[in-house]
Amino acid sequence: MNDIKKDNTEDKILKAAKTIFIRKGMDGARMQEIADEAGINKALLHYYFRSKQKLFEAIFSNLLNQIFPNISSILLSTKPIEEKIELFVENYIEMLLQNPYLPAFVLKEINRDSDFFENTFKSNRIDLSQLLLMFENEMKAGNIRKMNPRDLIANLLAMCIFPFAAKPLLKLLLFNDDHENYNRFLEERKKTITEFALNSILPK
């Protein structure tokens, strides 16, 4: 009975702030713009959240917590490695298709204020050591060729995320600015990234 009060101003603010912050970033977003998006007075933002910084922290921290756990769970399942990677890539690309602004936003913000990012990140206790271990075990078992597992993680993330973060550039370079074509390309990458990676890491 606390969730569905009436219009719940706080939630309206959070939703509006998320929209605006992701689209414009911390620097580019205006408090007035967020207020307009939420359909409220600007002073109300400061009533519920003390400052722009605090409001941003709420959004950003929540976002980090939301993204990472879902991802590693797939890779830590007991399925065969081919399937784990296939499912991971499919899920990740699908999530990015639903949140196309996310990559550029996150990259922008982690580079803007590294200290702030490190703090919010560390306090959210995200940990990839299990993931590294899993890949090492797959290598020992001879299921995939030996390599630095960090390279494998970096490559998978890179191939998934980069085409979204660099969309304006790649769309122009590879598809002459054809929006439809580029989105189809992104959709197809669920398959092509998996192929590319498995071709590289599966023993011959």
Added chain:
Amino acid sequence: MNDIKKDNTEDKILKAAKTIFIRKGMDGARMQEIADEAGINKALLHYYFRSKQKLFEAIFSNLLNQIFPNISSILLSTKPIEEKIELFVENYIEMLLQNPYLPAFVLKEINRDSDFFENTFKSNRIDLSQLLLMFENEMKAGNIRKMNPRDLIANLLAMCIFPFAAKPLLKLLLFNDDHENYNRFLEERKKTITEFALNSILPK
């Protein structure tokens, strides 16, 4: 005798602006900061370049022109495909090691004002069609397996650029924030990216 006049204020401004813009981005950079970096009065910036926008355009346009041509030239040489890819990756990573702020800066700016980016980009006439053709020919000749050459280009760029653009994140995730270790990782990727890609695309 036009290049080495005296201190050449215009060059000092361009150099300072490049430094500040790449580090802070268009939004984050202050004209005063650029003036300080150049060791001149703020009004002089407006004397040489009419506005912040114009100054930024000069920097950004020049940067785009500088980056792309060097890159495709290697891939368009007549060397065998393994060597072309190896040299490309080595050169690209080396360039990024020399300009570590570049990836985050470019990604930020192409997503900030897409229209402006498209215009400056189109007027610089950068064209990848030869590159696509080259890869298609290598496939037809059976030197590499058949795939969409756009995926190959996207994957190569992604694997090279992403670890620089996402440095604060990956450094924390993969190396517990150890700067030295992460830089070694980046350096080693000259080899590991090449391996990863060739393993995937060379016929078995």
Added chain:
DNA sequence: TTTAAATTTGACCATCTGGTTAAACCTTTT
């Protein structure tokens, strides 16, 4: 040397923006 033109500067302006405050309004309690 004098004059004209180009360059450089300090002071200033208009605007934008995050944030504050006192008053108005609504909801709940007594």
Added chain:
DNA sequence: AAAAGGTTTAACCAGATGGTCAAATTTAAA
């Protein structure tokens, strides 16, 4: 119904910032 507490608003403020301008200074031309 009246008091109290929580919510919302309009008006306002201080600082930052891109940009302008007239005057001063330096350089080049006559």
